[in-house]
Amino acid sequence: MKIVNHAMVTYHYKITDSEENQEIESTYDNAAQQYIHGITEVPKGLAEALVGKEKGDVFDIVLPPEKAYGLYNPEAAGRVPSKYVFLPGGRAVKGKLKPGTPVEVRTEHGMVEGSIIKQGLKNMDIDTNHKLAGKTLAYSIKILDVRDATSSELSAADSCNTGCGCC
Template sequence: MIADQKVVSLNYTVKDAEGEIIDSSENAKPLVYLHGQHNIIPGLETALVGKAPGDEFDVTVEPENGYGEYNADILQVVPRDAFKGVEEIEKGMVFSAESPNGPVQLRVANIEGDDITVDPNHPLAGKTLTFSGSVVDVRQATEEELAHGHVHGEGGHQH
């Protein structure tokens, strides 16, 4: 059964509130993660506790238990010359930048002349998501996986 410190394999489909598919493991390998280590969003992790291989799930996750609420206050306007080495900047492009809390993904939200508005919100922030699928496998994590906080080997992180 799914519990903390177990390695879980899931087949899943994620849809937004309009029913559009955002992501799916269909035609791909199952998602493999270490339960209880915040490797998936909290709302889904909580809903999966106690499920066993073969069990199906259909879970709706509100933004506060998913990728958070959308925060317009964190958008920033930066000068075009901050994008050194980038010839063409287009709305929707994603860049990595260093922040005081580590690396962050920034999406170009708007371009007005040399003023570029970047958005550090997660692309799914503010969205209600529905996850459906089935539990493929549950196993005990290895000592190494527990020490590293993530899965190793097939379907997991490789060192």
């Protein structure tokens, strides 16, 4: 079966920052990634490259920021009162956080993921850009399985819509 909309795709990947030739993450030593094509979010350029691929295919692709996690937006970084900043899972911040520590920021639109730039006494400088925004990424992909998603998988993924890619 070829990858088309509503196909459940299981694959391994390795992402490398193509400018620094540094591995960023990989699933090859862990559980493979799964997603439902056309429903569950993966970077736009990766989704486009996966169309028509099938079980056993192995390929490499380089994605510019616009096709990966977007351009870096300097306006997505700013100062936030500390009372609105939490550790992942809504846990209170206690003590000094190192730059780069993942956090969640309570906004009028709900919780937004970010990372610490600098922590002050009453405020924190937070960057809400995706950690891979602005990077040109090289992907190495191995398709392990392609099948029709079940109706329950489609229903669960359709109702998820968190953008986390975990559904």
